[in-house]
Amino acid sequence: MNSTVLVVGAGIAGLTLAAALHRRGHTPVVVERAPGPRPGGQALDVRGPALDVLDRLGLLAGARAARTRMRGMSMHDAAGTELWRSTEMTYSAGMLDSADIEVPRDDLTTLLHDLVRDDVEIVFGDTPVAIAPDGEVTFAGGTRRTFDLVVGADGLRSAVRRLVFGADEEFVRHLGAQVAVFGADNFLELADWQTWTQDEAGTWCAYPVHGNARLRITVGVPTSADERREPDQWRAHLSERLAHLAGDTPRVLEAMRAAPDFYSAAMAQVVMDRWHDGRVVLLGDAAHCPSPLSGQGTSLALVGAHVLAEEFDRDPAHAPAAYEARMRPFVAVNQALATENPGQGASPESLERAKNAFSLTA
The missing domain is CATH 3.30.9.30 (D-Amino Acid Oxidase; Chain A, domain 2)
Known part of the structure; x- marks a missing residue:
């Protein structure tokens, strides 16, 4: 059955969900408050099952081609004196001999945008200002449309989360x-x-x-x-x-x-007791931002988008709850990476366990 899904946010989570829904025969509509694709941004880690998500979308080869290729890193003190260097790891990407990849945010977003732009309606420069229980959404531009599902994939400061669940202060942990x-x-x-x-x-x-x-x-x-x-x-x-x-x-x-x-x-992290309410569900950082300290925000977004699309295709009425039940254990172990060793980052052993704590085929 073809269903219409509003995806708020044209970042990694939102575009991945739009691609996965379209491939399953549904009609996603992406709305992004920015006037166009956002430039710049840091390099993003893609690890474990998130690599499989990109592979299923046909984007893994492109992501590998765009990856950073660090030989190592050096640390300097306040005077600019080198304290140490490593050719085995970097703070941003982890161990350099890993199969994981680090991709500039704008490159990964461009790959996803190019994948869906000819098939999916994408509206820039607009955002929801009201969301009714029946799925009717009122936009800042004045239009109203009704959807079978509304997905907030609009980041740490999610407008969808504020409209439906409450103020940022209730969920954002500095x-x-x-x-x-x-x-x-x-x-x-x-x-x-x-x-x-x-x-x-x-x-x-x-x-x-x-x-x-x-x-x-x-x-x-x-x-x-x-x-x-x-x-x-x-x-x-x-x-x-x-x-x-x-x-x-x-x-x-x-x-x-x-x-x-x-x-x-x-x-900051986002911590919530529930990510869904009726026809509204949160995805990626809007639901469970683990913070850049974890290095796992992008992987959680990619995997979560795949799971939500899969569950929605299986049973639209129960998809939000099923998606949340599958993702919560994976989110919990990855959010813990950010607070495991304050000021030092997670251990390689913890990261290895956390990044692989989910299987797309389980």
Whole structure:
């Protein structure tokens, strides 16, 4: 039976769900509040069963071609002095001899967008402002449409979650840091190498993408609460907090102030007792953001989208509950990665167990 599904959010979770639903004969409609595909973003890890999801969509070869190819990383102190280096792992991607891949966010999103754009209705520049129990959705642009299922795949600050489940403060758990991500030309001349500079007051990391032509840079500072600032205010705040760091830091901060794709967000998790209510269900970070500290947000989004599409095709009326029952154990073990060793990250053994704690065929 063909059903109509509203997918709010054209990120990894939303586009993957749209592709999986369309392949099963349903009619997804994707609505994204941004005016177009979002540029930039950090490199994303795809691990374990999430690789199988990409393979089933026919995108694994493209994702492998776009992956980062790090040779290792180095860590520097506040003076810019190298403390240590590794050719076995990087903080962002984990062990380098793994079958897992790390892909720039915009490259992975482009692969998914290209897969569905000719077959799926995608509306940019709009967002729901009201969702009725019968599936009728009122949009900011003034239109109203009714759907068999409404999926909130709209991230940490989900509008769907606020409309149906409650305010962000009820579900978002701050983890004590604020990060910003932006792109730049490879002014550091890094060649498949990741570099970090940090002390107790802040940190930055840079690594090359797109054949070493561009950099992705992440800047982070500790915060005691979830602070809200406009982008230019965050640029100024981060510049002030990191100005004491030496080495390449002045050039990094200059690039941050000029970056058009600057994006800032809190390190946080989403913790909810339930992810569905009637015809509404949450997916990916909107339901269970594990935070970048886990390195598993993208894999959870890919696997969750596959499971929700599979359950919806099997039994639309009971799909949200069935999807949630299957995903909760996988989410729990992966969210725990972010808090296992505060300030140090999860152990390789914990990550190996968590990333493989789900089977698409189980």
